[in-house]
Amino acid sequence: MSIPEVYKKWFLKLLLGPGDTMTFRKYRDEPLDPEGVDNLYIHVPYCRNKCPYCPYFKELYNEQQAGFFGDSLLREIELHTGWLKGKEIQSLYVGGGTPTLLNSHLIPAIDRLRQLCTLHNVAIETTPTEINNRVTGELAVMGCNLISLGVQDFNPKYLDFLGRKYTVSDVYRAIDKLEQLNFHNFNIDLIFAMPGQTMKELDQTLQIAIDTGAHQLTLYPLFTFPYSVIGKSQELSHVVMPDGKTRKQMYYHIMDTLTAKGYKQVSVWSFLKGNALKYSSVTRDKYLGLGPSAGTYTGKQFLFNTFNIKEYLAMTMRGQIPGSYIMDVSPRLERLFWIYWRLYETGISLNAYRMRFGSDFMDDYGKWVRLILRLGYACRTDDHIMLTKKGIHRIHLMQNHFALEYINRIWTACTMETPPEEISLSALH
Ligand SMILES: C[S@@+](CC[C@H](N)C(=O)[O-])C[C@H]1O[C@@H](n2cnc3c(N)ncnc32)[C@H](O)[C@@H]1O
Ligand code: SF4
CATH class of the missing domain: 1.10.10.920 (Arc Repressor Mutant, subunit A)
Structure with missing residues (x-):
């Protein structure tokens, strides 16, 4: 076996x-049971370009569409005002996609949430090309206190392989600007175990990442979905991935290097320095998800919103929860x-x-x-x-x-x- x-x-x-x-069944307007939900997620489904390896739900950014999305997000929030009113929400996580592209639409949504409930922490994902003075000003207005920058690698060869449209200098500029904002956690995402990547190359990237002074480093092995519709759209079918032994060696090297430098491993992929607040994208207990493809977990139900933006706009316009599949949780x-x-x-x-x-x-x-x-x-x-x-x-x-x-x-x-x-x-x- x-x-x-x-x-x-x-x-x-x-x-x-x-x-x-x-078993997930088609969602048909069933009421949700949000008792005990104290975390929120917003999925922003837009990026300026689609990286070939990325499985997350997103469309190419378009200003008009983004405006419609912003209006629908406000409508979706209104569907939940009953139970959100007066709640203590431990964290709002804004992911994507590239959420900072839509900051001007996120500001009214977060303002509305703050009118309804108390938001203790606001975390957001971004990418190096998005960071400029306007965006950092907007992040301050939104009250974001945790941020994750998707760097992926400090080696131009692998930035190129991953289809990232920026240089290593752009990455440094973005890091400098974000470090001035005194986030409670500044996390850097990296990808490892890429085809042809050597231990030496991984180690060089790791050392540079350590030197940036980021509070947290998150290192994902390159995931591929070769047998699926998503896999086909990933355009990675032609690449040969490192074998399990190499991957294990790389993973152990990351663990050993970062723990020797005083980082604490806080998840399978993430390493935290000092007493900074942990940045986590997936480990909240119960949460309500807003936006296309967002998941909601109430402890008793698991719901996925629709993966179709047009349907998302139409359903929220009709005052319906934009769910697509739901599962009862025993x-x-x-x-x-x-x-x-x-x-x-x-x-x-x-x-x-x-x-x-x-x-x-x-x-x-x-x-x-x-x-x-x-x-x-x-x-x-x-x-x-x-x-x-x-x-x-x-x-x-x-x-x-x-x-x-x-x-x-x-x-x-x-x-x-x-x-x-x-x-x-x-x-x-
Ligand atoms: C949804 S992306 C958000 C960040 C932002 N859009 C960016 O790309 O810079 C979150 C993170 O998922 C990771 N990721 C995406 N696709 C991946 C894959 N196929 N394998 C491993 N990590 C992946 C990347 O490290 C990325 O920073
Ligand atoms: S990795 Fe980030 S920027 Fe690239 S397509 Fe995925 S969400 Fe968009």
Whole structure:
């Protein structure tokens, strides 16, 4: 049995109990149950150019379309005023796409949210070519206190391979400007394990990234979706990716280098320096997603908004939640999703589990924990089950295998001309 097959069987056995299904059905105006939701996400689906490797939902930027999107976003917020009023929202994450392209439309949306509720943190993604005095002024008006800059590499050869339309000098200019704004977290995204990339080249990029003084470095291996509609649109089918052994060596090198420099690993991909606030794009517990393709997770339901901008505009105009697929989440799956994201953050606090679910983690999952401890994938401290280096690498493989398979399946179905009635995630091939 190949290693991925072992993981699949092990993971599914852990994941699915009797009666649990992981099936998305077409969304038909069902009410959401936002009790306990205290995070927001806005997806801004526009970029100035489409990078060939990028699977995220986006269209080419067009000023008129952007204006329509801004109006629809305000309409979508109005659909949720009932429960947003007076709420404490821990974080608003604005992702994309390239959200800073639409700052002038995001300002009224964030103003409206601030009239309705308290926003404790506002995080946004951007890209080096977008950073100028106007944009940094707008970020200050929006009250963004966390930012992520998609640098991808400091080596012109790989910027070129990734189809990025800027030079290394542009990157330095953007970093200098952002560093003047005193964000609570300034994160830099990099991509590694690219075809032909050597350890020396990876190390050079890593050292430059460390020298920038950014609070956090996030390093993703280049993901490809070769077997999907998305994969075909990625234009990467002709490239030969590094093998698993090289990828593991690179990953261990990143972990060793950054921990030796005093960074703390705060997720499978991210490393944080000092006491800065953590920047995270995916690990919030319950969240409401706004904008095309945005996901919403209430703990009881998982909803994806439509991946069609025209449909998004039309549905919000009619006063409808612009949902496309919804899945009911059983209490067992709710726990497993929570555990999955804590493992993604490299460890589980037993106390946090007790606070969230009212039971003891070891009573609920002791059998699995003891197995993982015996295999050397984790170690136990008083309150924590912490993954070891070997365990983090396993999670990285699982993340790669399952997340890509799930994301691929949902995103492929959502972008089909005739989307299916149901998308089943439990029937893995
Ligand atoms: C949605 S992008 C937002 C940032 C901004 N649009 C940019 O590209 O600079 C978020 C991050 O996802 C990562 N990313 C996108 N596609 C990827 C892929 N195929 N493999 C690995 N990382 C990827 C990149 O590091 C990127 O910075
Ligand atoms: S990587 Fe960023 S800039 Fe490139 S297409 Fe994706 S979202 Fe847009």
